[in-house]
Amino acid sequence: MITLKEALTKSNEEMETLRQELEEKAKASGLNAYVGFESSGEGVPILIKDNIQVKDWSVTSGSKILQGYIAPYEATVIKNLKLKGMMAFGRANMDEFAMGSTTESSFYGATKNPHATDRVPGGSSGGSAAAVAGGIAIAALGSDTGGSIRQPAAYCGVVGMKPTYGRVSRFGLASYASSLDQIGPIAQNVEDAAILYDAIKGHDDKDSTSADFEIEDIANNLNPEVKLTIAVIDNYISEADEDTQRAYAKTVQKLEEAGHSIVHKKMQNTKYDIATYYILATAEAATNLARFDGVRYGTRAESKNTEELFYNSRSEGFGEEVKRRILLGNFVLSSGYYDAYYVKAQKVRHLIRDEFNTIFEDADLILSPVAPTVAPKIGASKDPLEMYKSDMYTIAINLAGLPAISLPVAKDDEGMPIGLQLIAKAFNEKTLFDGAASMEKALNYNK
Numbered sequence: 068m069i070t071l072k073e074a075l076t077k078s079n080e081e082m083e084t085l086r087q088e089l090e091e092k093a094k095a096s097g098l099n100a101y102v103g104f105e106s107s108g109e110g111v112p113i114l115i116k117d118n119i120q121v122k123d124w125s126v127t128s129g130s131k132i133l134q135g136y137i138a139p140y141e142a143t144v145i146k147n148l149k150l151k152g153m154m155a156f157g158r159a160n161m162d163e164f165a166m167g168s169t170t171e172s173s174f175y176g177a178t179k180n181p182h183a184t185d186r187v188p189g190g191s192s193g194g195s196a197a198a199v200a201g202g203i204a205i206a207a208l209g210s211d212t213g214g215s216i217r218q219p220a221a222y223c224g225v226v227g228m229k230p231t232y233g234r235v236s237r238f239g240l241a242s243y244a245s246s247l248d249q250i251g252p253i254a255q256n257v258e259d260a261a262i263l264y265d266a267i268k269g270h271d272d273k274d275s276t277s278a279d280f281e282i283e284d285i286a287n288n289l290n291p292e293v294k295l296t297i298a299v300i301d302n303y304i305s306e307a308d309e310d311t312q313r314a315y316a317k318t319v320q321k322l323e324e325a326g327h328s329i330v331h332k333k334m335q336n337t338k339y340d341i342a343t344y345y346i347l348a349t350a351e352a353a354t355n356l357a358r359f360d361g362v363r364y365g366t367r368a369e370s371k372n373t374e375e376l377f378y379n380s381r382s383e384g385f386g387e388e389v390k391r392r393i394l395l396g397n398f399v400l401s402s403g404y405y406d407a408y409y410v411k412a413q414k415v416r417h418l419i420r421d422e423f424n425t426i427f428e429d430a431d432l433i434l435s436p437v438a439p440t441v442a443p444k445i446g447a448s449k450d451p452l453e454m455y456k457s458d459m460y461t462i463a464i465n466l467a468g469l470p471a472i473s474l475p476v477a478k479d480d481e482g483m484p485i486g487l488q489l490i491a492k493a494f495n496e497k498t499l500f501d502g503a504a505s506m507e508k509a510l511n512y513n514k
């Protein structure tokens with residue numbers, strides 16, 4: 068597949084021909100990575116996760132409840148893409164409302180992993196990652212609330228990047244957990260991810276949590292020769308499977324050979340990550356999803372009165388995982404439990420962020436697994452708690468608001484990709500991408 072960098076040198080006519088080819092290939096692929104083939108604008112086609120508004124498109128967040136909804140406005144990231152020679156093409160499959168780690172909770176059915184079609188591509192941005200890995204998208208946008216860009220990128224052997232909270236506008240992104248959500252790129256390599264990140268980043272008055280300072284473009288100044296101090300969290304790694312640990316050790320060695328210094332650290336609060344995230348994310352989700360009532364958007368169920376209208380529309384429109392999270396979220400917010408769960412989780416969130424900041428006093432980057440295993444088989448993630456546990460390496464980064472990038476580093480014996488992530492200080496995307504470019508070069512890893 069042509070890279071994003073190369074594609075940006077081509078004419079609009081060439082890109083229109085390529086867009087048609089991608090559509091045909093995607094339909095024939097059987098991956099179920101695209102759930103729509105709408106297009107908007109001219110230029111290099113970029114696949115868009117189905118929770119990002121593109122004006123006049125049907126946008127559904129992978130949910131039955133939004134069937135029939137047409138986006139009346141454009142997300143800021145889409146406007147920004149169009150200013151940089153790119154266009155929105157196709158809607159990528161995803162877990163319903165971005166809640167999940169496998170893309171199996173989508174109303175459109177599961178997406179398949181191009182490396183083994185009986186396996187999941189990860190989630191929730193599984194369609195975006197599978198399409199880039201499967202050669203049916205040049206690059207894609209995903210969203211990451213607790214790992215949803217980085218984990219599918221790792222499972223599919225591509226590059227996925229979550230920006231610092233506030234660096235990319237959330238205007239036009241369907242909210243899952245507003246204090247954690249960020250849009251970011253999924254691409255074939257680090258440079259392409261930087262090009263796409265450069266295009267979408269920046270201040271936006273329409274997002275009140277958007278950082279109000281600009282930073283320089285990264286892709287043009289990418290420095291793979293940088294020498295950094297990289298922290299390894301010793302007590303963290305042992306929870307990953309053997310193949311991942313082996314890939315980790317080899318990567319550390321290659322980074323040292325490339326001239327980086329490695330420092331060994333420990334983190335005490337990691338055992339609270341999953342509980343803290345699933346309290347805060349579900350609390351925010353329950354609040355955000357209250358707006359889907361059958362009156363204002365999408366599907367409306369048969370009913371005799373208003374109460375039944377809400378009840379039936381929500382019962383029929385939401386899938387099982389979304390309902391579970393609404394129940395959990397309303398529980399932790401309810402009177403009598405609010406202090407014990409929600410308030411306490413907010414306090415722990417601060418401890419988690421402080422612990423990262425302490426490590427960054429001695430290190431430029433942290434190297435970490437993305438997931439404890441490679442992509443599981445389709446249908447194997449039936450136990451929700453087991454699925455939540457598989458987010459152990461990604462969610463703390465969202466709780467702390469940090470930028471991180473997932474890179475493919477190896478394959479297991481069955482040919483399934485293994486990814487590792489680099490994590491940087493808030494708003495230090497330049498160091499993050501330089502480190503990633505260096506790691507990509509040092510590993511010389513061929514997918």
Ligand code: GLN
Pocket residue numbers: 165166167168190191210211212213214215216243348458
């Ligand atoms: N797997 C996590 C969850 O289910 C993260 C999802 C995401 O980042 N959108 O909440």
